[in-house]
Amino acid sequence: MFLARPRHLAMVALSAVPLLVLTACGGAGTADQAGGAAPIDVPAAEADGPLDLSGVCPETVVLQQDWQPEAEHGAMYSLVGPDSTVDTEAKSVTGSLVAQGVDTGVDVEVRPGGPNVNFQPVPSLMYLDDSIMLGAVTTDAQITALADNPVVTVASQLTVSPQIVMWDPASHDGATTIEEAAAGGDPLVSAGDVFPRLLASQDIIEDAQIDLSYEGTPQRFVSDPAILQQGFATAEPYIYENEIPQWGKPVGYQLLSDVGYSVYPEALAVRADKVEENADCLAKLVPIMQQAQLDYLDDPEATNELIVDLVDQYQTGWTYSLGVADYSVQTMKDLDLVTDDPASGVFGRIDPDRMAEIVDTFGPILVDAGQIDSADIDPESLYTNEFTDDSISMGS
Template identity: 85%
Template sequence: MSLSRTSVSRTPLSRPLLTRPRRLAFAALSVLPLLALTACGSGTADAQAGATGQVDAPAAEAGGPLDLSDVCPATVVMQQDWQPEAEHGAMYSLVGPDLTVDTDTKSVTGSLVAQGVDTGVDVEVRPGGPNVNFQPVPSLMYLDDSILLGAVTTDAQITALADNPVVTVASMLTTSPQIVMWDPESHDGAETIKEAAADGDPVVSSGDVFPRLLAAQGIIDDAQIDLSYEGTPQRFVSDPAVLQQGFATAEPYIYENEIPQWGKPVGYQLLADVGYSVYPEALAVRADKVEENADCLAKLVPVMQQAQIDYLDDPQATNELIVDLVDQYQTGWTYSLGVADFSVQAQKDLDLVVDDPASGVFGRIDPDRMTEIVDTFAPILVDAGQIESPDIEPESLYTNEFTDDTISMGS
């Protein structure tokens, strides 16, 4: 299982909160007004044109690189690993202005609009987490073969390899936003996890992959590993000596601005700085579906590469859609526009989304990095009882066959 992240509704600390076993992100204290969406008795909602910031798009040139109608399924189904949020912006940015929201199945569908043109197919984006009973994305892809692309972090991909193998076809987030955070005042202004943990305080998490990684490097002791985290801010607020898991794209903003019981900055360090080298939420395809979808992927993967770049350049309309979808899904978790905007800025400022350093291509997988990931995490996952053998061929986990080498953030 990948490093956990648990969600809670942004409610008073005394109220019970919804836990989230994959990712941690707190919901907003207040919910923004809905976009122009009107609920229907069937459990769906129809959006007025322009809800995603797009006007009616012209059709892609027949047979051109943005015409997906002759090679892709009529509806391209994409599965995310958690509720809609800004880290998933590329997928949601492709949903056209004719979108419909199904509040029963918790999904959004519309024309797949890329780079201002209608690609001739629809896109359906499905959230994960409580909407799918917290099932891992690879499992979902084998339960429902209509899912073409899934968001799968590399350690979760390795965990699923024996029963539900998937192949990564592109990276969206280059670096993991996962962090360990602490109260600077309680830790003498510490600037690193090692400094903050030096006095032996607990490192609270809901999964043991990253704590095992830290312990293996001598950054923390085994005795400091505390797996009791339930996704609420109560313990951190009441006992600021603890260190806690979080995400650089959420918690620093939330704790300072949306948790009045805290209301001040937190200290943190990216886990990527201390060896958490996985590709987070990379785009993956079932291993047995790659060949039969090759013609589609040859066009779709470059669309996804460019969509992530375009989203970060102009995120506002997509962020508003994301916030509205979370509100409409009514799962007990909410997400503010403030967090979404902060996330986009953090992705830029912390270089969480950059070109592949080895090739200069955005979205391309670095073979040496994938080897390092396997060498680092396979033994940890064996020790955790999540896989049986560390003998994994890194080349089996990815392909760069479909990435467009002309696409970069600087171009």
Template identity: 65%
Template sequence: MKRRIAVVTASGFAAALALTACGGGGEPEDAGTSGPVGEQAEAGGPLDLSDVCPATVVMQQDWQPESEHGAMYHLVGEDYEIDSDAKSVTGSLVVDGTDTGVDVEVRPGGSSVGFQPVSALMYLDTDILVGAVNTDGAIAAHAEHPTVAVTSQMTVSPQMLMWDPETYPDATTIEEAAAGGAPVVTAGELIGGLLVSQGIIQPDQRDSSYEGTPQRFVSDPSILQQGFATSEPYVYENEITEWGRPIAYQLLAEVGYAIYPEPIVVREADVTEQADCLAKLVPILQQAQIDFLADPDATNALIVELVEAYQTGWTYSPEVAEFSVQAQQELGLVTDDPASGVFGQIDPDRMAEIVETFAPILVDAGTIPDAEIDPESLYTNEFIDTSISIGD
């Protein structure tokens, strides 16, 4: 069983250029619940997308279906159809019981698209209107496949480093667990580079060989390993029988991994070309994340159904889906933007800090040629509905 991994490498982007976008797959093999999908949106109203958006709004995720992507899947109406060959789900785009007049198609990433980065996919297949791209990934792809974030979904990254609390019983932080020189195993050079730049680990502790499987951690509990606080704590204790006990961890956001995790992005040109659509769609996406966390059961059931239908080797149980929602809320991963109090708004100062921190690391890793990237080119708050807030 592989867990998802986050990696930004030059070779990964080069490989993406040589591949074509996934598509096709024939007729849908599975259908969701049939029946009415809700009242029709008022013509010309804020929920009527029929006159401004494509007939099918295609959304591209960066990994297999999981609750961290709940906002997108929350918009899929009950009339959905699953194409298990093409690995996609399509249904009416429904907002709180209102049919917006268009369909939504959500596509997974990872092995379903040959592990191509979402930024590259969006330029290879222009049917994709919006995608989910980590800010560090957007910086890495900026020269060849520039994308612009239009709203955040999670506010804080769920990525973490984990360790065995029995091996390091006194450790409460990454720095304490790594103090003895243990290998820090990550996917790619970015996180290791960040930790070295922060003085938390030594250069010779970096190990970029993580492949998303639990075998090494289980067999060598002296290492620190990358993971996600929304899944691994539950999975290791309850679903990996060779481990079967708690892990300890610290969020990487607490040691400088300040990226926006999987914000919704568009191609650079579409900020203008799809402006009328985005003016209505972005507030819908802002609210969808809030609505999903408030009432996740039906969407989580769809996510688990999709994982089973796609048969990619990715496993995702209802219990992990439930744990993810709980973790997103209890760890404060989904909050209003601290600077503005608006949910989904991008903070200019934070974006500038992200570029200042990660562009040099990506240069050192050979991923980008130079660090001269304008932070303002990576986002826009033009379409944000400033009245949308999680509140207290």
């Protein structure tokens, strides 16, 4: 299966000191205003202009994420206007869809994934509920779902995957790469087998080192620092050094993208049978999503506060601090995880050659893993650049 995203569900303690503590929230209403701030008047978009979604998009544009609220999802959450309300039972936030400082004339609802949806893949959710306009779908998950729940990628948000393999430098002779850290034969602990199979296919690790027992807690890493473990460059290095007192020091890591994990992470996807039907909406919405990611990285403060507030209100056992959110944004910038498409210079555009490479690399791996029956996949069926605005780039 595709790589799951468990991070640090607050369920496990070491000795007498909790590694992670459940956040507290007063009251459990179903329509609380996010952050408790008073609504702010937002000017309306110019009628029939590029930011006016009324009449072409649904009255509420539903966006489905693949995991709990976090900064990697900042573009979606940045569109939620100051009049937002939170449904703590359904685990969603809804408000006016505000883009580039104007009210687009429709609402937006952002839904988290993971435990909030019983860990169902986003393509499955999109076929169960056709109100979902855009879902965040990583390419290997998209390929896995192709037979039963096909979706089409319409834009990327993160250009490069933030997924990493991490290790304790002191236990691995100061290793700086996955290959060096794995040379001693220690287990690589993960929740999914796609990237471990990729590493094994390149002889970076042995098959015997693959351990699929990761549960999203730091307990094993802290108690057995000889292991290697999955993680995200945008979270675990900060969390382990600053928020896990039983560790409290840097970890070593390498991006999986450095060793062939070339998927588009959490790309924006539409149900394959809904692309034509929603074309007029997507023609305006996709450029808004392109620009929203860039605007969020330029000014993330308010959105990060919303994300942390939602985590507090949802009360799922997921913990997320402003420190992690700020670190995530800076890391996305420092490691060039969000960049223009190198082939075209357009932010959010899908590169045909890269998509073909992804299919060539991951099709056989997913067949071997028993996730798909055939690697005979047309890369062009997985994406369209019809709706991206070629004038949007990080330099514009």
